[in-house]
Amino acid sequence: MLIKSSQITPEKVFNRRRRMIALGLGVLALPVVDKGYALLLQKQDQAQQPFPPLASMPELVPEVLQPTSLKTITSYNNYYEFGYGKADPSEADKSLITSPWTIDIGGVGADKPGLYDIAQIKGEHAIENHIYRFRCVEAWSMVIPWNGIKLADIIRAAQPNSKAKFVRFTTLNDAQQMPNAGWPGGAYIEGLTIAEAMNPLALMATGIYDKTLEQQNGAPIRLVVPWKYGFKSIKSIVKIELVEHMPQNTWWRQNDREYGFYANVNPRFNHPRWSQATERVIGKLGRKPTLLFNGYADQVAHMYPDPDNRLYFY
Amino acid sequence: MMLTLPLSKRKHLLNIALCLALMWGIYDAIMGPDLVSDLRSFTGRYGAYLLLTSLLFTPLSQRWLWLKRHLSLRRNIGVWGFVYAFVHVIIWIAMEFAFDWRLMADEIAGNLFILLGILAFVLLTPLAITSNRWGLKRLGYRPWQSLHSLTYIAIPAVIAHFFMAQKSDVLEPLLLGAVLVVVLLWRYRHAD
Numbered sequence: 001m002l003i004k005s006s007q008i009t010p011e012k013v014f015n016r017r018r019r020m021i022a023l024g025l026g027v028l029a030l031p032v033v034d035k036g037y038a039l040l041l042q043k044q045d046q047a048q049q050p051f052p053p054l055a056s057m058p059e060l061v062p063e064v065l066q067p068t069s070l071k072t073i074t075s076y077n078n079y080y081e082f083g084y085g086k087a088d089p090s091e092a093d094k095s096l097i098t099s100p101w102t103i104d105i106g107g108v109g110a111d112k113p114g115l116y117d118i119a120q121i122k123g124e125h126a127i128e129n130h131i132y133r134f135r136c137v138e139a140w141s142m143v144i145p146w147n148g149i150k151l152a153d154i155i156r157a158a159q160p161n162s163k164a165k166f167v168r169f170t171t172l173n174d175a176q177q178m179p180n181a182g183w184p185g186g187a188y189i190e191g192l193t194i195a196e197a198m199n200p201l202a203l204m205a206t207g208i209y210d211k212t213l214e215q216q217n218g219a220p221i222r223l224v225v226p227w228k229y230g231f232k233s234i235k236s237i238v239k240i241e242l243v244e245h246m247p248q249n250t251w252w253r254q255n256d257r258e259y260g261f262y263a264n265v266n267p268r269f270n271h272p273r274w275s276q277a278t279e280r281v282i283g284k285l286g287r288k289p290t291l292l293f294n295g296y297a298d299q300v301a302h303m304y305p306d307p308d309n310r311l312y313f314y
Numbered sequence: 315m316m317l318t319l320p321l322s323k324r325k326h327l328l329n330i331a332l333c334l335a336l337m338w339g340i341y342d343a344i345m346g347p348d349l350v351s352d353l354r355s356f357t358g359r360y361g362a363y364l365l366l367t368s369l370l371f372t373p374l375s376q377r378w379l380w381l382k383r384h385l386s387l388r389r390n391i392g393v394w395g396f397v398y399a400f401v402h403v404i405i406w407i408a409m410e411f412a413f414d415w416r417l418m419a420d421e422i423a424g425n426l427f428i429l430l431g432i433l434a435f436v437l438l439t440p441l442a443i444t445s446n447r448w449g450l451k452r453l454g455y456r457p458w459q460s461l462h463s464l465t466y467i468a469i470p471a472v473i474a475h476f477f478m479a480q481k482s483d484v485l486e487p488l489l490l491g492a493v494l495v496v497v498l499l500w501r502y503r504h505a506d
Contacts, residue, residue, distance in 0.1 A: 008506070009506040010456070013459055013460060016463060017463045017466070017505045018502055020467055021498050021501055021502045021505070022502070023466070024469070024470040025470065025495070025498055027433075027467055028474050028491060030426065030430065030474050031426070031430075031477050034426050072347040072348075075347045076348050080482075084483045086347075086348065086352075087346065087347075138481065140348070140351070183482075254482060255482070273425070273427050273478060274421070275420060275421050277420060278417055280350060280351075282347065283347070283348070285350070285412050286409075286410075287410070287411060287414070
């Protein structure tokens, strides 16, 4: 076959192309290099560096909380057991059987363990209304009018003893009822210290806007800890254990570089891949500053004696 | 029926389809609960797909001759990839940060994830501007070719950016990355 000389790529172009391709492969490897480098760095400075002083935090401005619309709250959800997309949980078949529903409350720290029926729990305690800010670790936020029971009331019923130092929560894990139940390699786990669990802000929600909780929001009962990133507020709880040792929560196990046990909201401590200084309010344009402990510092800061300890904030 | 259409008509059809797809994405985001993130991920994801597709033309056309006849569609797909990326960037500046340049600077500083996105966009811009007869004439064929080999850096940056954007579900960018590695290695061997 005859090849015209104009069709032959000159050596210069050929070599430049090769250089570019090699560079491109390098660029593609950057996230891996970055991750490796960060792992190395983390090993080197186990001694935690303090934050910049908290005195320079913006003042907490009193604000009237404007609840996000019910439609948004019920159609924009992270509930990976029903799919990874934000719309997946609300669009999934309503396959979760929420009645009857029992919570297995136990662990070494409970003197009165037992199976508690959700209808019974709801009947025994007054349903309270709490309008809370909800701040996701992904840097978006909503304001949600919850209905529910104080977590402290439920824990007290199980009569905690001196061995109850932490509380371990478990989400239902049933492939029959949840299309993506296998994602975390087991049930979704969350945990609190006993002090956090007894804090009056910690709520076991059973409704939103006076309506029964929907599947995508964690029906029939879920935790709400508004001073922590949203992933701490575990959904569809089937088990609560009062335990002696710090439980490893799912996101900590998934990625211990980015997620830990406490996960308190702190605008000064950035996620390894994005800033936590501001948040996108769902349904509005632009961003607003994120508040320390999501605006609940007055009620919860006393539980974290060393505000410079970064363990508290991821 | 499709097969009887002349190439220029097919090109128009492709342009219309990709334009409609973008408009559908915008409509869907407006109807959804979170306009900003829906639009951002729609344009980001499919922009990445289009750009990667444009890179596949040369290696695949060696195998399938019919594709060789459609080689000129590559430019349309690449330019549309850029249009999606352009919308992606505009959303970030105008809707995500509402033109708050200080906040944006804070977000960008030392953030490899966003820096990769910016790198890709900066590299793709001159390519999109010169992806037409005027650009080719103005530059001359060889310099044009040299300039456009920047895609071999820009598209890896796009895929790396896509990978870093995910919280846990990295399967999709990993698959795109695997395809890209194969294409780049092939292209390295056949750099002519």
